[in-house]
Amino acid sequence: MAATAIPIDTLPSINPATGQVLAHIEKTPPEMVARTVTLARAAQREWATVPIRERCRRLRKLRECLMASRHEIADTVVAESGKPRVEALFADVFVALDSAEYWSKNVRAALRPERVPHHNIAAKAKSGHLVYEPLGVIGIISSWNYPLAIPMSQIIPAVAAGNAVICKTSDFTPRCGTLLEKLFRDAAFPRDLVAVIQGGAEVGQALIEALPDKVLFTGSGTTGRRVAEACGRNLIPTILELGGKDAMIVLDDADLRTASSAAVWGSYTNCGQVCLSVERLFVEQAVSQRFVELCVEKTRKLRLGPGSDPATDVGPLIRPEHVRRMSDLIDDAVSRGAQVLSGGHPRPDIGPNFFEPTVVADVHSSMRLFQEETFGPVLAIQTVKDAEEAIRRANDSPFALAASVWTADSKKGQALARRLRAGAVMVNDVISFFGIAEAPHGGCGASGWGRTHGRAGLLELVQMKYIDADRLPRREKPWWYRYGGELERAADAFLQFEFSRGVGAKLRNARNALKTLFRDHRL
Known part of the structure; x- marks a missing residue:
């Protein structure tokens, strides 16, 4: 394919299946980001006064x-x-x-004042x-x-809670960014309330320097x-979702056909480019050989090709450097x-970014496959003696985003889940909790901090205020x-009345404790 000159003030929209440049999307000049934030602040002040009922109506319109443009x-x-x-x-x-549907129905209850x-x-x-x-x-x-x-x-x-949003979408998907902004405009949200800015790291840096009230980074x-360092210098709170190295534990009583299908889908969906992908698979020794055979068998049936082909199961990686990695x-x-039991090779005959779905056995912790986030179509398996070894090895990672346990015994699975x-x-499923609106999403350690989704995620987007009203104002x-x-002695009596174990001690100190309530302050 002939090289195409790319204007310096645009982002190329590239089809990863072919490498073809589909369009050029205008970049946001970094010097304009502060102005965008200023306009968003003005819009947010008005939006915060809009009743939640009306905000929900806009979400239904969104x-x-x-749905109309799906x-x-x-x-x-x-x-x-x-x-x-x-x-x-x-x-x-x-x-x-589902997010629009859920919050249009539930944000009012989630933000109701609490006694x-x-x-x-x-x-x-x-x-x-x-x-x-709102923040x-x-x-x-x-x-x-x-x-x-x-x-x-x-x-x-964020907007349901009364905030404005400036979103820097990825420079790999600029057309998706323009569509996103258009959706809020078509749904009649106030001008400047939701703005999309386009560009690379320099635009993200400009957004932080414009001092938003919180930054969510994925x-x-x-x-x-x-991002954390830049925000920390200005005491801007953050939510960081930094990826995972998710473990899948398969016990010897698991349904192997179901579990192997889950492992294959959980490793290869979106060509493995998922923070919640199955990246470390621990299988109990008694069933390991059969489980590996099933994974290889199912992997070899998958069809590699462009996402636009309905027959495709696994699409391309996003860019050539990901293939090399x-x-x-x-x-x-x-x-x-x-x-390597299946796959393991690039497929330039299909396109510039294709890599075969790959099953790798006998993987262990000294290998990069078990140390780094893979973010590609690799199913990496280690055989373990028992559940105890599986838990120990699963927890031996700086990442801590998600995991799954596979067993016929749901109670046992949930008990093991608490130890991970x-x-x-998830017990007997993978990844899908991300699509459950009520379920919080986020991890700890090298996977970041904070939560999105669910009420826990909503409360990250508001300022909690405690209000106290005295019933004896005079x-x-x-x-x-x-x-x-005298007050010192009364204070000590009050402590004994309030915190002594015995009833006798409480009664002996009750009279003196009351002196703290009825005294002349001499002011």
Whole structure:
């Protein structure tokens, strides 16, 4: 393919299946980002006064716009990310639609003021409650692998809570970014409330320097550290979703046909370019050989091709450097004793970014395949003696995003799930909790911090305020000035009355404790 000159002020929209440049999308000049944030602040001040009922109405309109344009959206996601169209519909479009549907029905209850009961007698004359207020302007720096699902599932609860959003979409998926902004415009959200900025790292840096009230970042650990450092200098709070190295544990009582199908899909969906992919598979020794055979058998049946072909099961990687990295990871594993049982090679005969779905056995922790986030179509298996070894090896990773346990005994599976270091653990399923609107998403360690999705994610997008109203507003409080020996003795009596174990001690100190309530403050 002949080289094409790319204007310096645009981003190329590239089809990863062919390498073809589909369009040129205008970049956002970094010097314009601060102005965009200023306009968003003005829009947010008005939006925060809009009743939640009206915000929900706009979310329902957004859902209608999403549904009406779902085919255009799916086609654009396929063209820029390369995934099969069915995955674009099941993942990107579904998650966006469901997020709009869920929050349009539930944000009012989730942000309803909450009464705070007081257990201590000293606070019984007070009435306390919590209210939730918008933070202001939320900055989102999003990823290319789910160019609709990830940003939409963050933007929707943010605006539902009364915030404005500036979203920097990935420079790999600029057309998806323009569609995203258009959806909010078509749904009649206020001008400047939701803005998409386009560009690379320099635009993300400009967004942080414009001082949003919070930053949500999805991407690599290396970039995430830079984001955290830049935000930390200005005390901007963050949510970081930095990827995973998710473990799948298969016990000897698991249904092997179902579990092997899950392993194959969980490793290869979106060509393995999923933070929740199955990247480390631990199988109990008693069933390991049969399980590996099933994984190889099913992997060899998968069809590799462009996402636009309905017959395709696995699409391309996003860029040629990702293909080279898969080869490097496989070569490292083989040099350390691993066996490639299926696949393991680039497929330039299909296109520039294709890599075969690959099954690798005898993998262990010294290999890069078990140390680094793979982000590609590799199913890496290690045989373990028993569940105890599986748990120990699964937890032996700096990443802690998600995991799964496969067993016929649900109670046993849930007990093991509690012992796994991860933000979420599924028993007899993989990945799909990301599409459950109520389920929080996020991890710890090298996987980042904070949560998106669910009420836990919503509460990351608001300021919690405690309001206390005194029921005796005309009465001076016992702990106010002035002090003296008498008050000191009364205070100690109050402590004994309140915290002594025996009833006798409480009664002996009750009279003196009351002196803290009825005294002359001499002011």
